[in-house]
Amino acid sequence: MEAQHKRYAIGEVSHITGVSVHALRWFEREGLIPIEIPRTPGGQRVFDEDIVYWITLCTSLRDTGMPIVGIKQFADLVAAGPGNEAARLALLEAHEKAVREKIASLEESLSTIITKSATYRAHVEEGTARGVWDPVALRAQG
Amino acid sequence: MEAQHKRYAIGEVSHITGVSVHALRWFEREGLIPIEIPRTPGGQRVFDEDIVYWITLCTSLRDTGMPIVGIKQFADLVAAGPGNEAARLALLEAHEKAVREKIASLEESLSTIITKSATYRAHVEEGTARGVWDPVALRAQG
DNA sequence: CTAGGAGCTAGAGTCAACTCAAGGTCAAGC
DNA sequence: GCTTGACCTTGAGTTGACTCTAGCTCCTAG
Numbered sequence: 420m421e422a423q424h425k426r427y428a429i430g431e432v433s434h435i436t437g438v439s440v441h442a443l444r445w446f447e448r449e450g451l452i453p454i455e456i457p458r459t460p461g462g463q464r465v466f467d468e469d470i471v472y473w474i475t476l477c478t479s480l481r482d483t484g485m486p487i488v489g490i491k492q493f494a495d496l497v498a499a500g501p502g503n504e505a506a507r508l509a510l511l512e513a514h515e516k517a518v519r520e521k522i523a524s525l526e527e528s529l530s531t532i533i534t535k536s537a538t539y540r541a542h543v544e545e546g547t548a549r550g551v552w553d554p555v556a557l558r559a560q561g
Numbered sequence: 562m563e564a565q566h567k568r569y570a571i572g573e574v575s576h577i578t579g580v581s582v583h584a585l586r587w588f589e590r591e592g593l594i595p596i597e598i599p600r601t602p603g604g605q606r607v608f609d610e611d612i613v614y615w616i617t618l619c620t621s622l623r624d625t626g627m628p629i630v631g632i633k634q635f636a637d638l639v640a641a642g643p644g645n646e647a648a649r650l651a652l653l654e655a656h657e658k659a660v661r662e663k664i665a666s667l668e669e670s671l672s673t674i675i676t677k678s679a680t681y682r683a684h685v686e687e688g689t690a691r692g693v694w695d696p697v698a699l700r701a702q703g
Numbered sequence: 704c705t706a707g708g709a710g711c712t713a714g715a716g717t718c719a720a721c722t723c724a725a726g727g728t729c730a731a732g733c
Numbered sequence: 734g735c736t737t738g739a740c741c742t743t744g745a746g747t748t749g750a751c752t753c754t755a756g757c758t759c760c761t762a763g
Contacts, residue, residue, distance in 0.1 A: 542650075543646050605729070
């Protein structure tokens with residue numbers, strides 16, 4: 420009893436991963452997929468679960484702000500075969516750090532925005548105008 | 562005793578806000594600044610603390626992913642003068658929600674990445690290979 | 704066996720958000 | 734009053750990441 424590996428056409432993979440068909444082909448052209456995607460005799464791509472998982476991982480990297488060249492570096496390490504796992508780990512850990520920093524920075528920017536909207540909320544709910552930006556007043560100052 | 566308002570040249574504003582001089586001029590051209598920036602008789606821009614604060618707020622919005630057109634909408638409301646504070650508040654609150662969702666989504670993607678790097682860490686530290694991607698094995702499957 | 708939706712390639716086009724270039728002008732210190 | 738670094742405008746160029754086009758071929762359901 421051999422393990423059956425499910426195969427997917429590009430449209431299915433697009434549906435599963437949320438990556439457009441065009442983008443999937445472009446990912447391959449750019450070297451983001453560490454193996455050559457197998458083809459049918461007619462030339463159509465055949466994806467398996469491992470490639471789909473890889474693409475999912477790529478989208479996590481991409482969605483967290485890793486540039487395509489960064490993903491390509493990772494793909495190149497994987498394509499080079501076993502032996503460089505420490506380098507792959509270093510790359511992922513560096514990115515993890517970058518993502519945590521990005522989240523922290525988003526939270527900081529968010530608090531600036533919250534401060535401002537609190538001012539507006541006070542104005543709208545209570546009718547006060549303190550701290551609310553008024554371009555006319557500003558022009559008068561200038 | 563009148564309040565003194567500090568004035569800044571564009572280079573200082575760039576230094577304070579981290580926005581390049583080119584970008585500051587471009588912000589103005591795109592209508593992101595709700596007032597006309599005052600000029601010296603010679604035509605050079607003179608920024609005051611309110612404009613600097615506005616630019617800071619803009620960068621918080623931009624850094625949290627608000628597109629320039631969104632910031633322009635906000636600037637247009639402010640430029641229209643008092644009376645539309647509820648609309649400004651709605652815009653900010655919608656963006657706050659979007660940022661919180663973005664943070665949540667980043668955290669989800671981060672956990673996918675952490676799962677993968679944990680696999681590599683186990684491999685690197687313990688010498689196991691379970692779950693580690695190997696393009697040769699994949700090719701053999703194909 | 705055929706219709707038509709899904710796939711194929713190579714290369715051009717798009718979009719946001721700057722960034723730079725050319726060819727000047729302004730202003731603060733010596 | 735001159736030098737020099739900062740500033741000015743308009744418009745073109747860049748970058749990253751797709752997205753679309755043209756003109757095909759494939760393949761599966763009826």
